[in-house]
Amino acid sequence: MNDFGRLLEAEIPRLRRYARALTRDAARADDLVQSCLTRAVAKQHLWEPGTDLRAWLFTILHNQHVNDVRRSVREGVNVAVEDLAPVLTVQANAMAALQLRDLERALGMLPEEQRQVILLVGLEGMRYEEVATILDVPVGTVRSRLSRGRDLLRKLMDMNDPPAREAAAAGAEIVAFRKRREPAAARQHAA
Numbered sequence: 001m002n003d004f005g006r007l008l009e010a011e012i013p014r015l016r017r018y019a020r021a022l023t024r025d026a027a028r029a030d031d032l033v034q035s036c037l038t039r040a041v042a043k044q045h046l047w048e049p050g051t052d053l054r055a056w057l058f059t060i061l062h063n064q065h066v067n068d069v070r071r072s073v074r075e076g077v078n079v080a081v082e083d084l085a086p087v088l089t090v091q092a093n094a095m096a097a098l099q100l101r102d103l104e105r106a107l108g109m110l111p112e113e114q115r116q117v118i119l120l121v122g123l124e125g126m127r128y129e130e131v132a133t134i135l136d137v138p139v140g141t142v143r144s145r146l147s148r149g150r151d152l153l154r155k156l157m158d159m160n161d162p163p164a165r166e167a168a169a170a171g172a173e174i175v176a177f178r179k180r181r182e183p184a185a186a187r188q189h190a191a
Contacts, residue, residue, distance in 0.1 A: 004044055007053050008037060014054065015061055022065050032068065036061040106156035114149030117142055 015036060019029035039060050040047075047056055107115055113135075120131045121142075128146075132139045 004041075004047075008040060008057070011054055011057050012037075015057060018058060019061060019065070022062075032061060032065055035064050039064065102157060106153055109156055110149055110152055114145050114152065117145040118149045118153065121146055 015033045019032040023029045040057055120126045128139050128142045132142045
């Protein structure tokens with residue numbers, strides 16, 4: 001290795017720091033340093049020994065970076081999927097939080113009997129027989145409440161169709177109204 005090569009090698013850590021500050025990306029910074037060094041070796045005849053090599057190299061690096069930025073503006077920026085993974089993960093977490101909020105709201109709109117069964121079976125993981133014992137109803141009633149509750153919950157969770165959500169909410173209100181009327185109707189028939 002000649003003297004110029006040794007002088008270049010001594011400047012690599014500083015060039016890397018500057019390139020990382022410019023690009024904010026280690027891989028792009030290394031590519032930028034590589035381009036700078038390649039250009040410096042190719043244009044070695046333009047450097048005058050005794051002048052500030054560091055300033056000359058940093059000028060090459062900076063100009064190379066400006067050229068890269070201009071090129072990316074013209075051609076558009078290519079982003080690797082791996083670079084987007086952290087962003088997508090955050091978005092997925094945000095989406096999960098929104099879906100959980102919507103689920104809580106939809107569960108709150110279900111008639112009490114359906115909500116109880118869905119929570120006991122779905123959340124607590126209980127068997128139908130256990131739920132029937134807890135609620136003091138036949139197993140068939142647990143199954144029908146669960147089926148109706150799931151259907152209504154699906155309708156309420158349809159976030160892309162607000163009219164369907166409103167219709168499902170109205171259906172929940174009708175079911176609740178009928179349940180309130182049933183005891184009164186039973187008393188009238190008994191009398």
